[in-house]
Every structure is written in structure tokens, then in C-alpha cells.
Amino acid sequence: MRTASDLCLQDAFEHTQPSQSLNVVFVTLADLPEGGGSTSRLKMLAKATSECGHKVTLLNEHASGCAPTQVLKAAGNIGKVEYKYILGSVNRKFGLQSIGFKLRVVSALAKEIRTRHAAKKIDLLWFNHLSFYDTYPLTRLSQSLGIPTIQSYEDERFQKAFKMRSPSSTIFSVNAYLADCYCPRRADAVIVISRYLEQKYAARVRDRSKLHIVPTIVDCDYWDVGPEPASAVPVLLYAGTFSEQDEIENVLVALTLLRSRGRSFRLIALGANRDPRHAGKLSSKIRDLHLGDVLELRGFVGLDEVKREVASSNILLNVRRDSLWSRSGLSTKMSEYLAAGRAVVCTDLGDVSMYVKHGQSAMLVPPTTTAEEIAAAIDLLLVSPELRQKIGRAGKEVAAKYFGLRAACDKIEKIIRSAVSSSEVIGSQAMMNQQTENA
16 A cells, blocks of 8 residues: 555655656766666666756766676666667776876867767757766866856865875865865756765855755665565674775674574675785685685675575665775665665764664664674664564665655755756857857
């Protein structure tokens, strides 16, 4: 039976259907068609735009490098959204070799945009979490063609160059800094994922009304996996890239504390990192803590397999390390976990407590969390199926209210229409100014 809340969301979704379908082209870099994290964010932005009734195309610069190349494809469709790796290959360059490669990418993108616009007018170009070398020249091209633009950002990218570890990372840092300084003011709308980024970019846009927060977006229907299984031994799930933003070491120590208290559990760990040294350190830590009999490392798996593991789990872990990256963003995995209706243990970083409440819709651990605090949060859920179910139900309502696809469509449609209208007004004014000068 559908609730009043469901009907309200459906009404909002139906009201987003536009009177005129637009041709929207995203320019991005992501692991397509698979990939999590920033790739999931991109795909949900694109899906929400498509659900508003627009034709959506993703022009992909190159893979981000987290997903293995064997699960990537150079072109295809993700639902109704067409995508294409601009150089026709899923392979990419790293380090200093990437500089020439990226210049080739921008040149190919410029040619593709011109060709597509000539064949069928592009109504909106959307630059997703890009840098200066691509956003600036492609924005200038868009302006010359009369195409409005949106820029979207999902975490803090810039760190001071002297803290970087290599010449290539220093170049990346400077590129991000220049993009933040000079690109947002040229956009017709800027979308950010958090209050941190809202405050950051408020000083970088010409018109504050063009800056919008769109938190993580999740397809609640897809992640509806039913009630948790009645497992004799509760199953914990941890999914991530096992990189600097994940608090995996303290999670492992927390498991040893739980075992010392006589708790029974299993942990399934999904994910991979493009640096094999991370996987080696993780395996070594598991051996040192003698956790091999209760912990299984599965490596990278596709989204449907992640969903199956979520369905088979009792407790979902989204414990992140306190860092500028984590505080400035908002975990996509958290919103997916909440939508699944499982009890979630997550870190109270950034905007998290705006959406979930400790002990009600999630179990929160502090930003500078310890292994003992993580163990205590998990322990409460291990011993009480009733608490898990209560928190899972409340978390599912949070996901539908704040992160659901239908809830996002109305907001995105308004931003798109505002960006297109703003660009048309500016274009009309420029034309009038030119006519006055000619007269």
C-alpha cells in the first residue's frame, strides 16, 4: 500500500516533466558503465536529468582508474543515457604522460561538441567535477556557440602544491585551484553536494542565486532489497576503495575487540584500489589480527553484485576517515545503504547529521573515531535485531525524503530551466548591445 509520502513524491516527480525536451550533454571522467563513488554520483545526476524527460549524453574523457578495465566499455548505454569515451578507448595515462593525453582529450571533446551542435542543437553542456584545462576552454567554446553551461562539484579537490607527492599531482593541484578560481563565474549554474562546497563556491560565482545544493541521489526502487535475512551469524558488509578516506584499519581492530567479547559475525569486504600496495597492506593487517576466518575480501564487483551482498547483509558499514575530502563531500554509499533499509554505521562527517540521527536512522561514530567507538556501535546492532530493523526502516525513509531520485528530479529540472533561461537573457542582451553599437 502506498503512503501519503509516496504519493507526494510521485506528484513532485510528475510535475518535473518538462514542456520541452532538451538535449543535455555531460562532459566528465568516470569508470563507465561500472564504477562507484564519483561514477555513481555522475550516473544518478544523468539519470535524474533523463527522468525529467531530457535526452542525455555522457562524453567521457577517460576512466578514473578505480574499476578494472575488463568491466569498462568505450561506448554504450546506461538505461536511457548514451555514453562515449571520447578517444574510443577505456585505457588512460597516469603521471606526467597524462598531460599530452589530456590535451588530446580536450581537443577531441571540442571537435565532438561542435559536430553534435551543428547536427542537433545542444541545449545545455554540463561539466561534472572537471579541472581548469578542460572546463575553461570548453566553457569558452560553449559561450561562442551560445550553449548554456552547468558545473557540478562533489568534494574538495585542491591541496597546497608543496604537500603533493609528485610533479603530476602538483600539476593536478594547480589545475584544480585555477578551475575553482576562474571557472564557476562563467557557468550559468553551479551544483554542489554539501554546505562546505556551497560556502566555498559562494565567493566564486557572480550571482549567488546560481549556486545550488543537490545532495547524493539514489534510486530507492533499485535499492529496495526487502527485509534483512534471519542469519544465525550476522553479516557485516564493507564496500569502498580502501583508500585514504576509508577507516578500514580501525574497523579491523574493532572486529578483534568484538571477537574478544564473544560476538559472532562475518564481514564481507568489497572493493579495490588502483594502487596494489593498499590491497597488500590490508591483507597483511588481516593476517596480523587473525581475522581470516571471519573476513572475506571479494575485490571489485559490479553494482548488481553489490546489491546482492547488501540484500544478504544485516549491518552495513560506511566508516570514513576524518579528512577535508570526507568533510567536503557526502558519501553516495551511505545513501544507497539507507535506501536498502539496513542498519548503517557511518561517520558523523560534513553534512551527515543533517540527514540522519544517531540511534534513530543510523549509528553514528565521531569524526575522529576510535576502534573502541566503532566496536561499540556495531555491538549494539549485533545483539539487537529489533534495533537493526527500527534503524533500517527510519533510514529508508530518510533516503526517500532527501536522496530519492524522484525527490531530486524537481530540483534538477528547476536548475536546468534557470540555467537555460539565464543564458538566453544574457544572449539577448549581448545581441541588443551589438545592434546598438552597429547603429
